[in-house]
Amino acid sequence: MSPHAEIISKVVPTGANNWWKEATVYQVYPASFYDSNGDGWGDIPGVIAKVPYLHSLGIDVVWLSPMYDSPMHDMGYDVSDYENVLPAYGTVQDVEKLIQACHERGMKLILDLVVNHTSDQHEWFKESRSSKDNPKRDWYFWRPPRYDEQGNRLPPSNYRGYFAGSTWTWDEHTQEYYLHLYAPSQPDLNWDNESTRQAIYESAVHFWLEKGIDGFRVDTVNKYSKHTSFPDVSIVDPKSYIQPAIPMWCNGPRIHEFLREMYDTALAPYGDVVTVGELANTPDPKQVLEYVGASAKELSMVFHLDIGHIGMGALEDKYIFHPWELTKLKDVVYKWQSFVEGSDGWTTAFCENHDNGRSVSRFGNDSPAFREISAKMLAIMMVCMTGTLFLYQGQEIGMINAPPEWPIDEYRDIEGLGYYREAESLEKSGIDTLRKKKIMDGLRILARDHSRLPMQWDDSPHAGFTTGKPWMRAHDLYPEINVKQQESEGGSVLSFWKQLLTLRKTYRDLFIHGAFEVLDRENPATFCFLKSREEKEALIILNFTAQSQPFKLAERTSGMKLLVGNYEVSVFETLKPFEGRIYIK
Incomplete structure (x- = not known):
């Protein structure tokens, strides 16, 4: 039993069973999914063409990443x-x-609901920056400069943004700075202004709910309320003027007020609309329950980003890879699997999205010998998770990270390139001659670009994604890893996912709603956990190494049957490399 877990003597079911709790959600990144007209960009007609494929996979909900009009500096997250x-x-x-x-x-x-910020090309911001007395001036955050002892102009505060660089950009026209937590082309909306909030609800929420959509994934959901006095933060990086300042904008003073208002006025009138918040930098489960408890009337559930951050550094060193132990993964999974038990809250299960490297490359093994078997092992882990399950496009066929020999020129993401160019500048100035190599090594594992390579449909040019020139290069291994090939192979990763998604629904009491318990927390090679609900139990056994491991929990299978495994032939006492099994009682 996990030493940091209490024995659950009485299992308490989680809240009402809304439609979205038992759903499997599939995230589509439209630029890279399927191009219907040969211009090199994926498109909505391409998604429509693949809906039958998604239905055959066993998907209940399609999540479409931003498709709004945009200059595309941040792939549509600049609306x-x-x-x-x-x-x-x-x-x-x-x-x-x-x-x-x-x-x-x-x-x-x-x-996707992207309402922490807009593009600087949005009409709201164009008006806001046109003059200091424009009615929309206060729809964004504008502040005068300050000056050092030598008279040099400085930003209003010493905050480091997410894409490297300051959170403040100088506007020559009105002689003030504006705030942007991300790129300068993504100015932050001022949620403290009621008129701004009402405009957001009307334009970004009501407009699409009226069209018949069923909900939103809510981007950067805990960053709407800032500490608007914008005080300087303490110096933790003496080499830089700008400093990490996440507490100045995460879980701010009015955040729950804003989310309750959005629920009451913009969402509730449309029925059981699902909202999945992207909740960063909120490590305390009690604090998370304030967002996702049904009684809170704010969000249906949230993504806890810890699993995506495994191997990453702090904000200033995000793309410098940090080796990690399996106990880290176990602790992250346990924390966000168990925190809703006995509450009226709900949780999510995922290990891939558009902001992280591929799970096979990060948590499994993407070598030819083990990529398929480790992809199946990870699939076993995911389908047994409590909460709503999210798959990312290509995960179901075991897509992997871009080849390590690809140069930086093949990378497109604004965030990763920002860190690389910052490191390049430090190298040229002689301040840090090692950082650029460290960043590049980290990007090969962690970059957001890996998940954005074109979807691999078949072995025709560009993986069947487009008949034109793709906006991003297709993976070199697409002739070996693609949907068409796997649809005709009974033992493929795709076939395995289809089988598992059916089992997830069949055993929903255990897999979707079950209580979670880690059984081998200190074991550095295996991850074994128990799912239970009343008298029912499922035992999940996972080998996270490329070596055979002893099955130390064999006695726990007494009275249980083997439901599924990722090897055709298995030896009971020994776990083969990346072997996964599910036992049921």
């Missing part, structure tokens, strides 16, 4: 018009057709 679609992706009418295509098959569709 210039909430009520229009990027022309390269299609039209509003195409989204309506996608809603219909999903609903006809009993599936649902959710969109």
Whole structure:
């Protein structure tokens, strides 16, 4: 039993069983999913064309990453018009057709809600920066400069942003700085202004709910409320003027007020709308329950980003890889699997998304010998997780990170490139001659680009993603890893996922709603956990190494049957490399 867990003597079911609790959600990154017209960009008609594939996989909900009109400095997370679609992706009418295509098959569709910031090309910001007395000036955060003893102009505070560099950019026209936690092209909206909030609800929320969508993944959900006096933070990086300042904008003083208002005024009138918040930098489960408890009336559930951050450094060193032990993964999974037990809250299960490297490369083994078997082992782990399950496109076929020999020129992500260029500058100035290599080594494992390579549909040029020139290079191994090949192979990763998703529904009491208990917390090679609900139990055994391991919990299988494993032939007393098994009682 996990030494940091209490024995659960009485299992208490979690809250009401909303439709979204037992759903399997599939995230589509539209630029890289499927290009229907040969221009090199994935598009909404391409998603529509693949809805039958998603239905056959066993998907209940399609989550469409930002498809709004945008200059695309941050791949659509810089929205210039909430009520229009990027022309390269299609039209509003195409989204309506996608809603219909999903609903006809009993599936649902959710969109990304990106309302911490807009693009600097949004009409709201254009008005805001036009003059200091514009009615929308206070829709964003504007502050005058300050000056050092030599008279040099300085930003209003010493905050480091997420994409490297200051959170403040000087606007020559109005002689003030504006705030942006991300890129300068992504100015932060001022949620303290009621008019701003009402405009957000009307344009970004109501507009699409009226079209018939079923909910939202809510981007950067705990960053809407800032400490608006913007005090300087203490210096932890003496080499730099700008410093990590996350407490100045995460879980701020009015955040729960804002989310309750959005729920009451923008969401609740449309029924059981699902909201999945991206909740960063909130390590205390009690604090998370304040967001996801049904009685809180704020969010349906949230993504706890700890699993995606395994191997990453702190903000200033995010892309310098830090080796990690399996106990780290166990602790992260246990924490966010167990915190809702006995509460009215709900949780999520995922190990891939558009912001992280591929799970096979990070948590399994992407060598030819082990990539398929470790992909299946990770699939076993994920389908047994309590909460709503999220898959990312390509995860179901075991897509892996870009080849390590690819140069920085093949990378496209604004965040990773920002860290690389910052390191390059430090190298040229002689301040840090090792940082650029460390960043590049880290990007090969952790970069967001890995998840954004084109979806690998078949072995035709560019993986069947497009007939044109793709916006991003297809993986070199697409002839070996693709949907078409795996659909015809009974033992493929894709076939295994289909089997497991069916089992997840069959044993929903255990896998979706079960209480979670780690059994071998200190074992550095295996991850074994128990799922239970009343008299039912499931024992999940996972070998996270490329070596055979002794099955130390063999006695726990007494009275249980082997439900599924990722090897055709298994030896009871020994776990083969990356072997995974599920036993049921």
